[in-house]
Amino acid sequence: MEPTVQIREYRSSVDGEACRRTWTESGWVDGAKNEEAFRLYAESARSVVCVVDGSAECFVNIHAGTLRYLEAEIPLACVTGVATSRIVRRRGLAGRTTAKALADEALAGTPVAAIGVFDQGFYDRLGFGNGPYETWCTFDPAQLLTRSAPRTPVRLTSEDWEAAHANRLERYRGHGAATIVSPQLTRADMLWGEKSFGLGYRDETGHLTHHIWCSTDKPRRGPYCVDWMAFRTREEFHELIALIHSLADQVHSIEVHEPPGLQLQDLLRQPFKGRRVTEASPHVQRMSSSAYWQIRILDLAAALATTHLPAGPVRCNLDLADPIEGALPQDAPWRGVAGSYVVTLGPECSAERGTDPALPTLRASVNAFSRAWLGVRSPTGLSWTDDLEAPPDLLKELDRVLALPAPASDWDY
Secondary structure, three states, X not given: OOOOEEEEEOOHHHHHHHHHHHHHHHOOOOOOOOHHHHHHHHHOOEEEEEEEOOEEEEEXXXXXXXXXXXXXXXXXXXXXEEEEOHHHOOOOHHHHHHHHHHHHHHHOOOOEEEEEOOXXXXXXXXXXXXXXXXXXXXXXHHHEOOOOOOOOOEEEOHHHHHHHHHHHHOOOOOOOOEEEOOHHHHHHHHHHOOOOEEEEEEOOOOOEEEEEEEEOOOOOOOOEXXXXXXXXXXXXXXXXXXXXXXXHHOOOOEEEEOOOOOOHHHHEOOHHHHHHHOOOOOOOOEEEEEOXXXXXXXXXXXXXXXXXXXXXXXXXXXXXXXXXXXXXXXXXXXXXXXXXEEEEEOOOOEEEEOOOOOOOEEEEEHHHHHHHHHOOOOHHHHHHHOOEEOOHHHHHHHHHHOOOOOOOOOOOO
């Protein structure tokens, strides 16, 4: 007999235990540990479950956020978790449940979604395209070049979650930066690691102005990982760098996610020598990059209405394909963004349904167009490696108008 399958909103009182079991089976939590962190995480999200024979076996979480696009803040649906239990793997349920969650977001008026991925390929089927490469730097903190000694910091614990979240919201952000609205998610993040800790600085009123939050399994020598840095100014950034440097007497290696627009190698003494010397060490010094998150547009007209580009305008037809339709029920009220549009890209951007025979035509999947829109890669580059094509003259114009700063999320999810 075929199992009964229902996709619906998450109900903590009914689904909480089953979803926690799914997370345990996925290796995201360890048995009874992190119970409070899991509760905060789940209840601060807009979550959808796939119920199989009465039990929630797939759990999809979306946190409300914003995406910084140049100077604009665009509502963003952050898919922060997709987990499937061991008994229903490889049945397409995760894709269908995620598609349902995205459709709900689109119907609620959220124009853009992003997702952290376990690997490339799966979420492409839901219209997501790769984000940019993000860089992690692992180094001996003694190798940092600092401008001055840091002041004595304050200790931060999970009890300081409200101040830490407020500081994260006001941090320096570049193009492409994501921000998750709920402070409960920062609270959960600060509870996950039993040996996590924070260090930071407050002003004369007690307001937390800049800080780091770190995790480690080996407090004595490291490695340490800076889970996030929050700073508003150049001076605050350099004080945090000096603070990390001050840990060097005891800690042999620290991993830092490179902040947006900055190049940490500028602040390292002999990074290549360090890499060679520590190649086989548990404290290996290195820089690594990966495109670990993806993006897609949920509402083309709404996304472009909030886009203001410094160049242009360029007008063209856009024939847009959207693979998510195959993961949605036939009667779903939202079926993706596939269709024909007349698009304007420039200081004022727009997308209207239809075709203008006098204009050249760009053909693309929503995956590829979302990447071009955010500036992940140029339209010409995407025409070589992704599902995007246009006449050469149009590609040249699109390259010019979509020449954007390198996007950087600066918030892991």
